[in-house]
Amino acid sequence: MKTAVVYYSMGGNTAFAAQQIAEALGAELIALQPVRGYPDRGLRKFLWGGKSAVMAETPELQPYVFQPEKYDQVILGFPVWAGNVAPPLRTFARDHREQLRGKRVAAFACQSGAGAEKALARLAECLGLPGLAARLILIDPKDRPKQDTAAKLRVFCDQCR
Numbered sequence: 001m002k003t004a005v006v007y008y009s010m011g012g013n014t015a016f017a018a019q020q021i022a023e024a025l026g027a028e029l030i031a032l033q034p035v036r037g038y039p040d041r042g043l044r045k046f047l048w049g050g051k052s053a054v055m056a057e058t059p060e061l062q063p064y065v066f067q068p069e070k071y072d073q074v075i076l077g078f079p080v081w082a083g084n085v086a087p088p089l090r091t092f093a094r095d096h097r098e099q100l101r102g103k104r105v106a107a108f109a110c111q112s113g114a115g116a117e118k119a120l121a122r123l124a125e126c127l128g129l130p131g132l133a134a135r136l137i138l139i140d141p142k143d144r145p146k147q148d149t150a151a152k153l154r155v156f157c158d159q160c161r
């Protein structure tokens with residue numbers, strides 16, 4: 001299956017997982033960046049990002065190349081923000097909703113505590129899909145390495161082959 005891994009990452013945890021998944025599947029990696037970056041430290045990081053996620057904002061993204069016709073499968077990755085999809089990935093979901101119809105869509109979410117289940121359900125809703133073909137939840141895989149992370153990534157990648 002020709003696969004693209006499309007992700008947004010602020011602190012590198014989602015990027016870390018996205019790179020591993022792309023490498024295991026021989027997939028193309030597409031990183032999203034908002035035009036107007038979110039504060040990435042201190043209280044402002046949580047206030048701005050949290051508010052933006054709760055409001056289900058769809059920030060404008062820096063230019064990226066995504067040619068949907070090239071892929072059978074698209075894997076979406078994002079950090080959980082306030083129990084929701086991080087807004088830059090929400091923009092991508094909104095902009096490519098129709099193009100993703102008929103493709104296999106899987107997703108993974110990185111979190112530090114809780115909320116990923118709800119966020120993944122919201123992503124499926126935003127895409128107008130009854131569910132995701134495969135899903136994975138990781139706890140800060142770069143910042144807090146755990147023994148089971150590699151096994152979880154392997155199972156997810158096997159489901160995406």
Ligand SMILES: Cc1cc2nc3c(=O)[nH]c(=O)nc-3n(C[C@H](O)[C@H](O)[C@H](O)COP(=O)(O)O)c2cc1C
Binds near residue numbers: 010014015083
């Ligand atoms: C604005 C903001 C809101 C967050 N909200 C949550 C949350 O609701 N639940 C949670 O478990 N982690 C939350 N986190 C933590 C991140 O989801 C987690 O650290 C994730 O692994 C970061 O991924 P990244 O390094 O790719 O940005 C939040 C982080 C930020 C910046």
